[in-house]
Amino acid sequence: MMKAVKLSALVAVAALATGCASTSDIENLQGQIDSLKPQVAAASADAASAKAAAAEAAAKAAAAEAAANRAAQYAQDTNSKLDRMFRKSQHK
Structure with missing residues (x-):
C-alpha cells in the first residue's frame, strides 16, 4: 500500500526533475x-482483516493458556491430596 504511494510520488518527482512535463x-x-x-484500498482492507484475525487468535490463545494453567493447578492440588492421603495411611 505505502509502497505504491511512494512509487507514485517517486515517479512524479522524477518527471518534474527531468523537465517540463507535457x-x-x-x-x-x-x-x-x-x-x-483501488489496489491501495484493497490492501488496506486486507490489513484490517488480518489485524482482526490476529486479535481473535490472541484472545483464543490467552483463553487456552488460562485453561491450561487451571488444569495444571488442579493436577497439582490432586497430587497434594494424594500425597497427604498416602502419608496419613502410612502414619497409622
Missing part, C-alpha cells in the same frame, strides 16, 4: 495513480 505525461501519471487507488 499534458499527456501528466494525464498518464494521473491514470496510473487512479489505477493504484
